[in-house]
Amino acid sequence: RPRPDVVLPPGTHLLFAQSGRIDHIPLEAYNMKKQDAKAVLHLPGKAIIGVAYDCMEKMVYWTEISSPSISKASIDGGEPTAVITSDLSSPEGIAVDHLGRTMFWTDSVADRIEVASLDGTQRRVLIDTDLVNPRAIVTDPINGNLYWADWNREAPKIETSYMDGSNRRLLVQSELGLPNALTYDSQSSLLCWADAGTHKMECMNPGRAQRSTVLEGLQYPFGITTFGKNLYYTDWQRDAVVEVDQYAGKESDEFQPQKRTNIYGITTAYAQCLPGQNYCSVN
Template identity: 90%
Template sequence: FYWSHMGKVIIGVAYDCMEKMIYWTDISSPSISKASIDGGEPTAVIISDLSSPEGIAIDHMGRTMFWTDSMADRIEVASLDGTQRRVLIDTDLVNPRAIVTDPINGNLYWADWNREAPKIETSYMDGSNRRLLVQSELGLPNALTYDSQSSLLCWADAGTHKMECMNPGRAQRSTVLEGLQYPFGITAFGKNLYYTDWQRFGVCFFMFSQELDEFQPQKRANIYGITTAYAQCLPGSKPV
């Protein structure tokens, strides 16, 4: 997994399993950049017309990236090199942050932590068929992750202090962990869920409802986004 703290205010991180590249959003000098997982100098991908880019997600099959801008109140999409950029959704958004893709089924998911009416929504990759997934019993849904192996969409809520999961096709939600302090990012890997927590200044991980351990960097600071870097693209998810 990767967490974002590199001397800048990096909010979201995402991974392209095909080219083994990490992508991230930076709100200190609003931009989207990338770098090889093996190291090397970062490359700026998008540097213009960004206000507060926060969540970012990769569609490795379509070779595109999606991101939320919480000040511009919109979701945008572009090719991984920054070209073919366009606004996907710019209505009924207040504080969009977390965003994830399900490339196999062609779905996009995002969370809006609007304090007046927090919600989790979904659409197709082209922005069509937008619909509401969750709108009740939410506080500050900061984080989202989608596990293609289990078909579960999971989120961490800094307002309710819960971790919840649901199968988006069945709309049945369940609480998998309670008593979280201030979660910000979440990612799935195998049967484990990993999340960052601002109160614990670390990365916590557990196996569905059974907390296992936590990692705390030497420097105590807020840890923002987190993503899983697979050695290979998951089975059944390679482009045709």
């Protein structure tokens, strides 16, 4: 009988949201240990959309839209705690800057991007112009960059700014459909996205602005995360977590939970933080 709120064993895991729960899949040498997948948190009645992980305090953060809020819990078996409950309409993507101890999120009804300390204080609106359907958001803590995608059907785009919202720039706007999913890999410096409109998975080095297609023929990607050579995305059509070898450019595995319903956000819970510091962590 599965017990909820399990203590995660050491190592790196995938965390993903599905219908009132956050599940984990242990990763071993880049492979999903599917037989060990189970719930980390039962949040019955909640509609969880985005998940993010703080490698320093080993906390999972998530956005929830049924009573719009942002909450956190320790993956070592802690109680869920709400950190932001006011002035949220449809919080979707969430990202953590583990160095600056801040979190960023998108709100697709308020059409803005906000930032706050991980305890919910020092909240501030970073971006509130030219956003229509902002969803995915990711951080590059070491270089102090923020990336987000807006799936506005009229003009989908991927944008970037510094973590204080300044130096906002358009990164990708051509040949996008519904860029639901975005992830940034600090080790390879690659920004990758999965698009439910073009059905493609693509990557680029944001500094070089050179795009390359990893895989075509995706069905309905919603969330994506990265670990080493692999990208993992959630698929609304297959109700599965799909593993893609980004260098081989092919699907290498899939995990389909017992429950057949949409899977939303996904993130990598690293065993350890990658070394580094940024301006906010020293000032």
